[in-house]
Amino acid sequence: MARDISATAGGNVEQFDVEAVHAPGKRELYAPRIKIHPKRASGWFRRLKWIIMAVTLGIYYLTPWLRWDRGAYAPDQAVLVDIAHRRFYFFFIEIWPQEFYYIAGLLIMAGIGLFLITSVAGRAWCGYTCPQTVWTDLFLVVERWVEGDRNARIKLDAAPWSLDKLSKRVVKNILWLIIAIATGGAWIFYFADAPTLAREFLTLSAPAVAYITVGILTATTFVFAGYMREQVCIYMCPWPRIQAAMLDEDSLVVTYNDWRGEPRAAHRKKLEAEGAKVGDCVDCKACVAVCPMGIDIRDGQQLACITCALCIDACDAVMDKIGKPEGLISYSNLHTYNARKAGKPAKLDWRMIVRPRTVIYSALLATIGAVMLGVLLMRERLDINVIPDRNPLFVTLTDGSIRNGYTIRLLNMSLQPRIFSLGIEGLPNAVMALAESTSPPGRTAQVVVEADKARSVKIYVTAPPADLQGESTEFVFTVTAQDVGRPAETSLYRAVFRAPPR
């Protein structure tokens, strides 16, 4: 591929022979993909992206290995989705399946969080933290390290097969595969004790589902980040469509300031000498060369732009070189863009961030978060569910009293074994007895429930006819746990006592 150093552009600006393969109107559904060879960018946003990549990858790979002491009765993994035992552990929080609304709440918060970020900073999720972006970036680092930067890769692609090309391709794909396996491998550690599973996995004694999961995620990581890349964003992901609909005149988008750049000209000195009007854009196409999505930002805001801002870095470097102010391509919103176009000074200030939309999103986020936190802190760690016997509904005893049977499910959601005290409110003369116990019936019964477990007990409640109001009489089961040094926890269940018609 040709490239020429143009000394005419007011400095040694490298001109790139590059076409935006995803220029609007040029995309064809049935055309084969044209490979993109993004050039390495350097600058403020590239550094930011390195940092974000390190942080997000670090969180993903290391989280399962964090330990959190929960005592003898629960796993010590800080974040664990224990599907086999239907428990979800997140540091100091433990969630049972019936408390899944916390997860639903978190997902709602994540959704609103995305709305908030989008209305403030545009498609920041896409450009910086989306796994597709992060892993593609990581794979590009490997590609660049093995095969060289843009021009070397283009040359290698065009070259006939040779030992050198083959070895580079093999090394690149093996490195990609290692990253992909590590990615799929890290995923399964969220679902089982990480050190144990790692040992089992390596000794080939882990459950089949672990290998299948790793296989699928390895394949998707390898294919999506290695070979599909920008196509995932453009053709598979619904998010660009949704986000595009959420942008407004205050949203930050990566903007080419055409009022300053146009008319673009590569050979400006000649044109200036001829007295023609020349914009700041030297048409070096550095912005296109670094773009991982294969677009030309100078075509304007478009669906395929993930706002990774690498074109800003590339353009700023060129502007520095030719002695023009930075910011020919910049993060702007419609207001600042129009103001600057009109020649007025415009800076991004807090009023663009604090506006009704963002305030509402923030308020929603804060409200949901506060409610969830409140409910979480106040939630009881015991519960009672009662299933009345239906066959028979009631039993008449020799002394004329009526007996009902109930299967009571007691949930001890604390991490210590506890003694639950069952009692009844209502039916003043009724007594109850555990089916499994030979102790005489009484108004209360004690049941030991293991730590973090549920237990079902059969209980018989016997009431004299005087207590009963017709065929059904309401009463309440209470369950109380009195732990040393903590306030008693109580839970209720409204039950019905059945009797024969009189």
Add this chain to the structure above:
Amino acid sequence: MATPERDSITGTPTTGHEWDGIKELNTPLPRWWLWTFYATIVWAIAYSIAYPAWPLINTATAGLLGYSSRADVARDIADARLAQGKWLERISTSDLDQIAADPELFAFARAGGAASFRLYCVQCHGSGAAGARGYPNLNDDDWLWGGTLEQIHKTLENGIRFTGDPDTRDSQMPAFADGILTPAQISDVAEYVLKLGGQTNDAVAAARGEPLFAENCASCHGETGEGNRDLGAPRLSDPIWLLNGSKDAIVAQISNPRMGVMPAWKGRLDENTIKQLAIYVHSLGGGEQPDAQ
């Protein structure tokens, strides 16, 4: 007629079909779709070789992997039997009181008993063990032949009035209409039985029936109608009726009694199953302790 050509606007070939000047583009399938389609074909062929697929006349191809859902079930059942083995071993070496005293063993025996009950007992006693007319309710505390573990176990083993077992529980209630009592006397005794059970009755007739009861019935049913479990004589002084508590039904029973029969399960079921059934029935809420009688 059909002459394929290349469409000048899209550059795509046509199928050559034309209707009223409208030509049909032969747009190629999207490649991802095509490859997915090919993949499903390959998958289908591989699957039908690896797994049972092709019907034959009397059977079907077995597949190279030898998979069979029936074999899976058989293996699961074998595994379950193996897992039950150690519990059944403990049940066979423990007596009923030991089983009842061990929570784990009790839970196993109760569950096993419940399963066997559904197989062998529900036909008469009902799925909730609530019985039916003539078939006792096993949930209550009104036992004909005794409600301790031992007594329930014996009833299960030897049955009631079961001709095939010499050790069966047996008793006979005479047919009092058969020359022992007159219809009027039977009516009076029935009024007295109503009184014993706390039901509305004709006080005068009941008073006439009292001496008749003491003379003819108390030897088995007790002076106050409290029953006698050694003889399987039902308790009459409670609101629980095996047949029916109405006067007509009582008169019919005194005149020409019906008496229940239960088969002996010893020999038909193994000892472990009978033990588990005894534990289950005893746990239904009416089970008695030996000293509580």
